[in-house]
Amino acid sequence: MSGYQHRVAGQRLSRLDGVGKVTGRHVYAADFALPGMLFGKILRSPHAHARIVRLDTTKARALPGVRTILTARDIPIIRFGTAIKDRPMLADGEVRFVGEAIAAVAATTMEIAARAIGLIEVEYEALPAVFDPEAALADGAPLVHPQWSTYQALPVFARDGNVSGRCSIGHGDVEAGFAEAYRVYEHRFTSQLVHPGYTEPRAAVASWDGNGDVIVWTNTQLPFDMKNMLADVLDLPASKVRVIVPGIGGGFGGKLRVGVEHFAGWLARKARRPVKVMTTSEEELLDAYPRQPTIVTLKTGVARDGTLLARKGQVIVDCGAYANSGPATAAVALQVLNGPYRTANLFLEGVAVYTNKGATGSFRAPAGPMANFAVESQIDMIADDLGIDPLDMRLGNAFHEGDSGPAGEKLASVSIAECLTRAADAIGWKDRKPGRGRGKGIACSWWMTTGGSSGVYVKINPEGTVTLISGAVEIGTGALTGAAQILAEELGIDLADVSVADVDTESTPFDYGAQGSRTAFSVGNACRVAAADLRRQVFEIAASQWQVPVDGMRLDGKAVVLGNRRMTLADIAALSLRAGGGLISHGAVIQPMPTFDPARVRNHPLPAWTSPSYHAHAVDLSVDQVTGEVSINRYVVVQDVGYAINPTYIEGQIEGGVTQGIGQTLSEEIVYQDGRVLNANLTDYKMPTAMDVPRIESILVQSPSVNGPYGAKGVGEPPCIQPPAAIANAIAVATGVRVQTLPITAEKIALARLDEPRSSQPKSRRDEPG
Known part of the structure; x- marks a missing residue:
């Protein structure tokens, strides 16, 4: 359907589960009960x-x-x-x-x-207990799991002592790149435990x-x-x-x-x-599955014009007492730490570490905000030191179409330059004036559309309506409404004619799950496969009735159309029931893994990203010069969605993701002291309220992917990745100080301003090569 103006897909239509949810009739798991329970x-x-x-x-x-x-x-x-x-x-x-x-x-x-x-x-x-991941890595540290070697584990992960997983991505000669560099910068960034907040x-x-x-x-x-x-x-x-x-x-991964x-x-x-x-x-x-705390160290060598010559980095992920998704999170962090940038010489390492704290998990865009906070903060720090516009430095190093990614994969549908430019233009980047309590910041990144298989059953009911049966669950994103829009488009019906069955592993086909920005993408693709088979069945019945070939038939307006002839889906469904047991089809897809260079990766479970998307966030904010309180005046997101299946729900995902990102940036933290949570309540764990969230402006870029339905890319996770870096960069402009630990509270800003003469000095750097 390339070049076709879609009638259902791409439209701002109401979600299928909306009425039940807004009226309170929708049954949640928390509501569910059985007699005698x-x-x-x-x-x-x-x-x-x-x-x-x-x-x-x-x-x-x-x-x-x-x-x-x-x-x-x-x-x-x-x-x-x-x-x-x-x-x-x-x-x-x-x-x-x-x-x-x-x-x-x-x-x-x-x-x-x-x-x-x-x-x-x-x-x-x-x-004996250990609470700090760096202390857990030290020789002689107490072992959280002395019997770790006896546990069953996926063989891809390298383990040792308190290390539950170690992996790396790299190419070129990093030390030679540093030797060639005009300046070399080293910085350290830390992030906190954050609850998904469902x-x-x-x-x-x-x-x-x-x-x-x-x-x-x-x-x-x-x-x-x-x-x-x-x-x-x-x-x-x-x-x-x-x-x-x-x-x-x-859910948000929790x-x-x-x-x-x-x-x-x-x-x-x-x-x-x-x-x-x-x-x-x-x-x-x-004891839930919060976002892991991290320690990121980053050493970057650049040319005089800001070109990235070499980068060496490490991400330490604090898993808590049990590994859960920590090893995979440490691996995914490496692509984010690379950023959407060409780097001639690269070595990045991820280390997942056991400590005596609660187990952590896969909160929305696992590792994304933490690694992006480090790399995008450092980009600004380098640009400021070199006297280069931070936007220009990003554009000068950004991926181009056909470039190689960090694992050697060939990149397609690359839109990072457009995203950056449009985000900067939206907040008047060229008119920014640093200091005086007001600042503008920008950050960009890229993210994957997770693979894994999706299967659907689709049946045409006797009255001509359609039932979609999928193993994917609707977690509030509207993703299954998007998949249903694709199905309706393919079958020539209205969205209102599609119903989505509840998930029951006894009767629904397998789906890899509501994770990794994949549901609308993968279920939508499976719907296209099932719809193609249903069209074949429907056309064959119509051809038999009309005694004509199927050539030229199409589905439109809930009917098969051939010239002036027309037969409704309801009539065809009735014929099918009498002759062959009904109209039902199975569609299944799995997204192919890109070709990559195995020599560049070690112990990495996801070495090359499938159908990556690109995005940039820009923020204009004010900081109270006395208290350090941050007020966001404008927040703009430019996100490449490939194809906007339903713009309304994509914008909703962006608004929700940014809100979560603002919480991680400015206030949220599960606070531990000597292994004990100090704020295990929703009074002291400070998520943003409606009063704390600015209006979030969304600009959707549509650079089609090769694999997605109509070119769609995953949209759910990216919006929460850039807020920490974008806001941190704007705060640095507004105040002249740089906070390198999350959350960036008013107290940290105020204290940093008091310590400004020392904190404003450049971190480790070398002014001249040799």
Whole structure:
């Protein structure tokens, strides 16, 4: 359909799940209940690292209303995990972070379950703990997992001691590049733990049938991964686990992995009653899957005109007590640290590290904001020192069409220069005046559209409507509405004629999951494949009825059209039911991996990015010269979306992503002290409110991808990547000081201004080669 003006795709149409959600009739996992259901609660460790000396549940078991209590003694010790199977469901003799699960209770009411938790007696023996990832890397540091080498792990990751994964990307001769450089700069940047901030907590209801099969209703983003993970933890064949997904009140990567489902499953198995487990806000901040803290060191050598000659960098990712997605996050950070820039000589290393803090996860654009904060802050710092316009320095080093990426892959549909120019123009970049409490900043990046397979079933119903059955869940982005728009376009029907079935692993085809900016992209492609087969079936029925060849037939207005002849889809569906059992088709796709140079990468699970997108953010802000408070006057995002399947929901994704990015930049942090969370509540954990968020202006660039439906690229994750760097750069212009740690609070700005004579000095640099 190249060059075709789409009738449904590309239009600002209302989302299919909108009415149920705005009227309150939509059922979320937190709402879901079954008759006779019990309620589960978890006893959690008050220690960061300790041996469990005694665990006595006698008093709790005697409490009226308690139906079952589980400890590690009551279930098989089965370790689970994403990259490394390192985590037990309940602590097996040793706890590794404050908040780790020790026991689980199921009772007739939530209040009784909570009382029972308080009656469980535990004695601990404190063990040495390590809370800083750099300290964890030191010789002689306490091992979080002394038995790490016995854990099952994906072979791609290099492990050792407290290192759960080490990887690298590089080419050329970095040291020779530094020797050639006019100046060499070294800087260090750090970032914090940030919660995904979804509206609905993690929730699950489990129920077992008479055949020994378990059904789990949960708000997971990855129903098929959850099915397999639960099969492991529950010690069952995967065929005996069924996962059903009601509505999800936001995910942002925080609901990718097992959270409470395994507790519900084991409690229901032992109690022989359905059990519901749902987290509290305190539990969410103690034991969820927040964005990892990072330490980024970056050494860059440049020519006099700002050309990047050499770059050496390291990203240390603090996984917490269990690896989860930490090794993969450390790997993905390297492409972000490279940035959308040509660099002649490069060596970047990612290191994922265990510490005695809560396990972390894959929050939206994993590693994106942290690595981008480092590289884009340093670009500004270098440009300022060389007396070059930061925009010009970016444009002078930016990728061009046909360039090689960091792994040697050939880049296509490169739009970074357009994004930068349009973002700068939108905030009046040329008219900026530094200082006096007001500043303009810019930052850019690139991001992938994650691969993985997607399958759909599409059927035409007797009345001519269409049902889309997919294993992908709708997490609030509108992505499945976008996929349905593509399906409607392909079948010549209206969006209102498409319904999307709920996800049930027993009846829906496999999907890699609602992650990595891939849902509309991959499900949309699968819809095109299924629609092509349905068109074939429909045309053959019409040809048989009309006694003509199928040549020249098309679908339009809910009918097959050939010249003056017209037959409705409803009539064809009725004929199909009588003759062949109905009209149904299966479509499946998987995005191909680009060709890359394996010599450039080591232990990297995603060495080349599929269908990358490009984007730039520009901000105009003011900083109170006394208090350090930041006020954002204008915020502009220019994002290459390839093809805007539904501009309204893309803009919504941009606005939400920037809001999360502003939170990470200016206020949000899970604060640890000696392994204990100090702000495990939503009063002290400061997410932005509607009063804190400026109007966010979106400019959509459409540089078509090779693989996406109608040229679409992934859109969900990129908007949260650049806010820390863009805002940090604008603050530096407004105040004359540079804050290199996130969050950039008013207190840090004010203190930096007091320390301005020292903090304004250039970091390590060499003025002349040799």
